[in-house]
Amino acid sequence: MDLSDLPPELLETIAKKLKVQKDYIRFRAVSSAFQTSTPKTPKHLPSQLPWLMLPRRTDQHPDSSIRSFLSISDAKIHLVNLPGDSDHHRRCGSSHGWLVILDETPCISIVNPLTQQTQHLPPLSSFLNVISYAPGDSGREYTIKTLDDDVYTCSSKEMRDSFIKKVIFSSSPSDEDADYYALAILNQTGDLAYCKKGNQRWKFIDDANSYCEDVVYYKDCFYAVSKHGTIAKCDVNGLTTDVSFIETQRQNGGDMQYLVKWKDELLLVTRYTELEFNMDHNKLDIVYKTGEFQVYKLILNGLKWEGVSELDGYALFLGENSSMAFCASDFPGCKKDCVYFTDDYSEWNYDGANGNHDLGVFDLGNGCLEALSCYPEEFYSGRRWPPPIWITPSLH
Amino acid sequence: MTSSKTIVLRSSDGATFEVDEAVALHSLMIKHRIETGGADSTTIDVPEVTGNTLSKVIEYCKKHVEAPNSDDLKSFDTDFVKVDQAVLCHLAKASYYMNIKGLLDLSSKTIADMFKGKTVEQIRETFHIKNDFTPEEEEELRKENSWNLFV
Numbered sequence: 046m047d048l049s050d051l052p053p054e055l056l057e058t059i060a061k062k063l064k065v066q067k068d069y070i071r072f073r074a075v076s077s078a079f080q081t082s083t084p085k086t087p088k089h090l091p092s093q094l095p096w097l098m099l100p101r102r103t104d105q106h107p108d109s110s111i112r113s114f115l116s117i118s119d120a121k122i123h124l125v126n127l128p129g130d131s132d133h134h135r136r137c138g139s140s141h142g143w144l145v146i147l148d149e150t151p152c153i154s155i156v157n158p159l160t161q162q163t164q165h166l167p168p169l170s171s172f173l174n175v176i177s178y179a180p181g182d183s184g185r186e187y188t189i190k191t192l193d194d195d196v197y198t199c200s201s202k203e204m205r206d207s208f209i210k211k212v213i214f215s216s217s218p219s220d221e222d223a224d225y226y227a228l229a230i231l232n233q234t235g236d237l238a239y240c241k242k243g244n245q246r247w248k249f250i251d252d253a254n255s256y257c258e259d260v261v262y263y264k265d266c267f268y269a270v271s272k273h274g275t276i277a278k279c280d281v282n283g284l285t286t287d288v289s290f291i292e293t294q295r296q297n298g299g300d301m302q303y304l305v306k307w308k309d310e311l312l313l314v315t316r317y318t319e320l321e322f323n324m325d326h327n328k329l330d331i332v333y334k335t336g337e338f339q340v341y342k343l344i345l346n347g348l349k350w351e352g353v354s355e356l357d358g359y360a361l362f363l364g365e366n367s368s369m370a371f372c373a374s375d376f377p378g379c380k381k382d383c384v385y386f387t388d389d390y391s392e393w394n395y396d397g398a399n400g401n402h403d404l405g406v407f408d409l410g411n412g413c414l415e416a417l418s419c420y421p422e423e424f425y426s427g428r429r430w431p432p433p434i435w436i437t438p439s440l441h
Numbered sequence: 442m443t444s445s446k447t448i449v450l451r452s453s454d455g456a457t458f459e460v461d462e463a464v465a466l467h468s469l470m471i472k473h474r475i476e477t478g479g480a481d482s483t484t485i486d487v488p489e490v491t492g493n494t495l496s497k498v499i500e501y502c503k504k505h506v507e508a509p510n511s512d513d514l515k516s517f518d519t520d521f522v523k524v525d526q527a528v529l530c531h532l533a534k535a536s537y538y539m540n541i542k543g544l545l546d547l548s549s550k551t552i553a554d555m556f557k558g559k560t561v562e563q564i565r566e567t568f569h570i571k572n573d574f575t576p577e578e579e580e581e582l583r584k585e586n587s588w589n590l591f592v
Contacts, residue, residue, distance in 0.1 A: 048530060048552075048568045055537045058545065062553035074561045074582050076573050377558060 053082035061089045064375055066438060086441045094118060094376040095362045095369065095435040097387070097404075097417070098136070098144070098158075102424040107132060112158070114436070117385075118378035120419035125158045135205050135431050137229075138212035140367040142219070142439025145212040145227075149201040151178055155218060159438055164218055164242075166227055169204055171246040172238060192234065207232050211389070213367040215262045218242070219441050226281055228267050230257045237269055239281050252288040253277040258302035261368060263311060270304045273297070274313050274341075274350055294349040299339070301390065305361055305368040312370070313341040313350050314363060314384065318403075337414065338384045338407045355382045355410055364404075365389040366435040382409045385417070388432035402432050448475070449484040450499070456492030457484075460499055467502040469540035489538040494531040497521075501544050522551040526568070 048056070060083045063069045069087050073080045096114040099122070105111075110130040114123045131148075138145035143155045151168035169187070170178040176196065177188045185198035199208070208231060215226040224242040231238060235257040238247040256269035256277035267279040274296035280287040296302075299315035306312075318333040340361075341350035360379050362369045364387035373381035387404040407414045448465040450458045465485070466472045474485050487495060504517055511517075522529060529548060536544035556564055565572060574582065 047570060049570055051530065051534055052537065055533060055549070058537070059533070059549045059553050062550045063556060065557065068557055068559075070586055071559070071561050071564065072556055074586075075564050075568075076570050077578075078573075079570075 049076055049078040053078070056082040057084075064091055065377075066090055066093045066440065088441050090440070091375075092141075092369065092371070092437050093439065094371055094379055095366070095385075095437045096123065097420075098139070098434045098436050099421070100402075100431060100433060101130075101132060104424060114158070114438070115419065115421070116378075117417070117419060118376060120378075122421065126161075127156065127158055128161065128163075133205075136365065136434050137209045138365060138367065139434050139436040140212065140214040141217035142437050143214065143217070144434075144436060147205045147209070149205055150180075151204075153212075157219060157439065158436070159440055160219065162219065166212070167240050167244055167246050169208060172208075172231075173247070173249055174234065174236075210257065211259070211365055211367075213260055213262060213267075215267070217439065217441070219439070226262075226267075228260055228262075228279075228281075230260060230269075232257075237267070237277075237279065239267070239279075239286075241281075248286075250277075250279050250281070250286050250288060253279055259304045259368060261304040261306055261311070263306050268304055268311065270302050270313065272302060274302060276304075276311075291343075292348060293343070294347075296341075296350060300333075303361075303363050303368045305363070305370050307342070307356065307359060307361075307370040311343045312353075312361075313343070314361060314368070315339045315341070316363070316386070318390075333390060333403060335386060335403050335405070335407070335414065337412060338386070338409070340384075340409060353409075358382065360385060362435045363387075363389075364435055365432070369435070369437065380406060380408070383407060384409065385435070387434060404433060447483075450495060451484060451486050452490055452492040452495040453488045454492050456495065458492075458495060458499055460503070461506075464499065464502045464506045467506050467541060468498075469542075470538065473540075487539065490535040491531070494528070494535050497528075497532060498535050498539065498541065498544065502541065505543060518547055522547055526555075 056079060060069060060072050063072060069090060073083050096116050099113040099115055110127050111124050112127045112130060114125055116123060133148050135147045136144050137147055143157045146154050146156060151170040153166040153168060154163055155166060156163045169175060174190050175187055176190050179186055184200045186201045187199040187204050188196060189199055190196050210230040210232045212227055212229045216223050218225050226239055226241050228237060228239045229247065235255045237250045237253045237257065237260065239250060240247050253269055256271045258270050258272055260267050260269040265282065267281065269277045269279060274293050276291040276293065278289050278291060300318045301316040303314040304311060305314060316338055317336045319336050321332050321334050323330040323332060340353050342353050344351045358373055358381045359370045360373045360381060361384045363384060371379060373379040384407040386407065388402050405414055405416045446462040447459050448462050450460060450465065471485055501521060529552060532544065533548040533552060536548055555567065559567065
């Protein structure tokens with residue numbers, strides 16, 4: 046008896062037991078019976094283990110739009126065409142398999158590299174604190190007003206590199222049946238702003254200022270964390286935005302905070318960095334290097350963060366991407382109880398900065414930090430900007 | 442449900458098996474046949490399944506109906522699917538036709554696990570499947586997955 050003799054619905058049932066995208070694609074390529082009995086778009090697939098989107102190659106032609114994505118499962122590099130890509134682009138987020146792209150215009154575009162679908166978010170000039178945008182006024186294109194009514198100007202490059210820290214989505218922009226919300230963390234002011242698919246402008250979430258370390262979509266709300274580990278829970282679903290607070294006991298220490306949805310709970314991850322001084326070609330570079338991570342889970346009784354020393358076999362992926370957790374045993378090549386991290390402190394990552402990237406794997410169990418063993422140093426290091434970013438490859 | 446009523450199941454090759462009604466009802470297909478077949482339906486034909494496979498299916502249903510909370514149910518299931526490929530496929534097919542969800546999940550997951558991490562060629566070899574794509578269709582497949590997940 047041949048598997049091809051199985052009824053199509055049974056072949057589909059078997060195919061849907063496959064959780065790794067590559068396995069599903071290969072299943073469909075075995076024979077025509079396998080192909081016709083399974084849907085092309087694998088909507089059943091859970092989020093896939095992230096690829097690392099590498100910087101543009103040092104020997105890459107400026108007009109080439111091919112980008113390299115490193116799969117840590119098998120150390121393979123996948124080449125994907127990202128239409129319109131150039132040296133002048135920066136990513137300020139990766140969420141549900143979509144990249145959020147900024148360039149030297151006010152335009153904010155989002156793209157899924159695997160499906161090549163593109164959409165747009167409201168432009169930079171639509172944030173309420175951006176009073177005007179004058180493309181001709183070189184070096185001072187944007188005029189921005191602060192909370193204290195001070196006014197300052199900003200160049201297109203500065204705007205691209207440091208206005209927005211991170212953008213995440215509530216759900217996949219690929220989903221035609223649902224409207225997603227996008228939430229942006231603004232760097233300088235520490236504000237949160239959001240929009241719904243199709244909106245023309247970004248709206249500020251007034252009470253959530255300073256909850257700007259990281260944000261995650263959890264149980265139908267955006268949860269944003271402050272430097273001290275307190276949380277603002279923002280419900281943007283209704284006609285007005287509803288913000289409530291989880292006043293946890295204050296966390297001290299650490300340089301950056303992340304919030305991750307882990308199984309069905311929230312984790313707080315604190316990143317500790319050290320300053321390094323690199324003297325290279327008589328130029329002094331000050332770079333940050335991560336020393337360790339500490340992980341905490343939320344204890345509702347007493348509202349505190351309790352340290353954990355292992356992640357129940359999960360791995361975390363942190364950086365400029367929306368923070369993610371994966372069960373390591375579901376994906377070959379993924380180490381368990383580890384934090385995979387990349388750079389994301391934008392004030393030190395700007396066009397022209399030098400030095401190697403701060404990326405690697407931190408083992409929570411033994412406290413050891415290692416470089417990412419499969420990272421191809423040869424073509425991708427030296428220029429610090431733009432840093433690599435984790436992205437979960439998604440066909441839907 | 443302490444009925445001691447028994448049902449006879451007849452396979453495609455004429456083999457008959459007498460089982461407790463409660464065990465037989467584990468198959469939703471048989472349950473439907475009994476409920477719609479009238480009072481005389483004590484013998485049910487299962488033409489899609491051979492005697493060998495039906496015997497194993499009954500063994501599965503018996504265990505799951507008579508001892509659903511037993512501690513060794515998980516190891517029973519694990520051992521149950523340690524069979525050769527052909528038997529596994531027959532079990533999957535039978536559980537599909539007889540609408541036995543637990544066995545369908547178990548057998549299809551076991552088959553799926555045999556696909557994990559294999560290349561397309563390795564899958565064809567393992568399961569003895571012929572590549573029936575035309576060269577044009579293969580080219581189309583390659584183009585669709587242009588980031589080269591095929592290797």
